[in-house]
Amino acid sequence: MNTLISPYFAEVTDPRVTGRCSHLLSDILLMGLCTYLTGGSDYQDMHLFGLERGSQLGDLLSLPNGIPSEDTFERVFKSINPDELESCLRSYGHSILSDLSEKQIVIDGKKQRGVSPTTRGNKGLYLLNVWVSENRFCIAQEKVDDKSNEITAIPQVLEDIDIEGSVVSIDAMGTQREIAELIVEKKGHYLLALKANQKSLFEDVECAFKVHSGLDTYETVDAGHGRIETRKCSILPANQYLLEENLQTWKNLETIIRIEATREIQGKVTTQIRYYISDEKETKAAYFNSIVRGHWSIENQLHWHLDITFKEDACRARAGYASQNLSVLRKMALHIISEQKDKLSIKKRLYKAALDTQYLRKLLKI
Template sequence: MNGLSLLDHISIIHDHRQSWKISYSLTDILFLTVTAVIGGAEGWEEIEDFGEDHLDWLRLYGDFENGIPSHHTIARVMGMLSGKQLQKLFITWMQDCHTLTEGSVVAIDGKSLRGTYDKSKRDNVIHMVSAFSAENQVVLGQLKTATKSNEITAIPELLQLLELKGCIVTLDAMGCQRKIAQEIIRKKADYLLAVKGNQGKLADAFDNWYSPAMWTGEKYESYSTQEKGHGRQETRLSIVSHDLTPLGDLAYDWPELKTIGIVATIRQENGEAFDPKNFVLRYYISSAELSAKALLESTRAHWSIESQLHWRLDVAFREDECQITRGEAGENLAVCRHIAINLLTADKSFKAGIKRKQKRAGRNNEYLSQLLAGCGAS
């Protein structure tokens, strides 16, 4: 911990309400919301219930002079709080309590909160773009976008807020944009971008370069892994080249491009013969001089944002079922869930899944205090 605690950061947020009307401080409401989400609360009523059950403990950290606010008050205050202000608070807190190691993978990807979809308007779904440390399995920052298609404009804005020096930033095909690559280089990091049809000429160049004979020849550096389990065998292969000739003049469009690579995945179920439908080929470009092994490991690390973040948010926090959309409350509650998942993940004293940790935190004040102390939250 090198700087302010989470509580310190929360207390800095400016409260725009008229002071003579305030019965419950913004700091208390935010702290209550975060700790209630850690303890498994999923809506405003449950946050109020958590507060009533833990009032004496909450007063160890905040004032709560007038007790616990009603769920209506909590909802109203969380709806009026600036989402960008809370997101910046989260990022600066994580920069204080988390240091990225040289060469570590930072995966950036978006997630829609499906429960916020407005059927009457056929829009309004909240979409969050998150940066995730694959090594430590924590969220580094996030921003809300208007729609999934707006990820392209939100990603550079998120990158500007993050400290990424020495890291490898990975993005799927939607993030394969020159502007994004340039911003990553400006942050003194390296990019690893998936290539698909949205960069048609680039994808065509890879198609023309690729040949099945690559996997058996000695011209390119290669690497492979094989895993077996649950009646399935999965083989992964990678090839890299630091000769950019196959891209022609397109290579000059991408800043500091050093590596082009191909990753193949082959799945076989229950000893069945090879089926071409289970053969998946992916193309990549990178500003880092990657080995075939590093390419394969980095691309696998990217998908940890799906299994270690998005999946856990849906299963443990039931994020996709949350229908809160009033004002900016939906995105603010999403940030609170990210704070909670970071604190729960950081705790290694209790060997259990996120949901079980939540239940323990909800009934055990000592464990809840331990979670807050573990990542510089209190």
């Protein structure tokens, strides 16, 4: 019997020698996914899941030679071509989100600290994640090479996905002229964070907001957990306030944005000012405020759950391609568990799936 995910796993080539395998690749992949759906985190947990639950899922798992060992899980996941498993993630995402038009696509990097705890920067395993904020789903990932950085990896990601009609938001590392041009060429829109790494444009935008406070502003106040946070978004039309050289340099630049965030915690007040650029000619500051907030959703709705809920930073799977491949399974599991309409938290859903085989079947939609 097929699960929701079975057709996508079928795209993955078995890296082992044909005719010398005791266990089916489809069984190994599905048990790996189910391990994350039931709160497990490593190869031992995958083996234990098979021992304890394999017989209850006999219509899903063939298991011709019993349960794979921990070593078998490790050998397979370190050997699978990560491009193929990442392609499963993209195909799965596109099947759910057949049209990304008018969606916000967030691109942001995350380092797996457990895989490379003593390295700095992009050395070790550093993945670019592609996140659809409205649907809370990671539709793609791209490994950043050790001798490279996000600037070279972002165009590769953009080439692999359809961004027509979408708003692509990227942090300051990705604020590059070539990246803005590529987004526009692919008929998407950009919202790029602006810092001093783009000195001329940054100083120009900073000066513009000193001259004018904004043609439109939007303010929000959030209070809770002992803190009060006030956010004020202001926007200006780029063609009226920026130097011509910057307008010519940055493709279709239409709007500059200033976000002033003030946070008060136990009487202590801190203020942070951030700037952004966009090719959209939108006159309402509230719109850009929502896009900026949507960008940060990748931190608390994806990266936080990968680290805290799925213990990604504690993962020590360093051999071969294991860390990349296991990251794909975690992201699939997070989406599946997040899609449930019950009133349980994600943590409680994982616990329930560990206790209740019928609930696990519901997660797999079989």
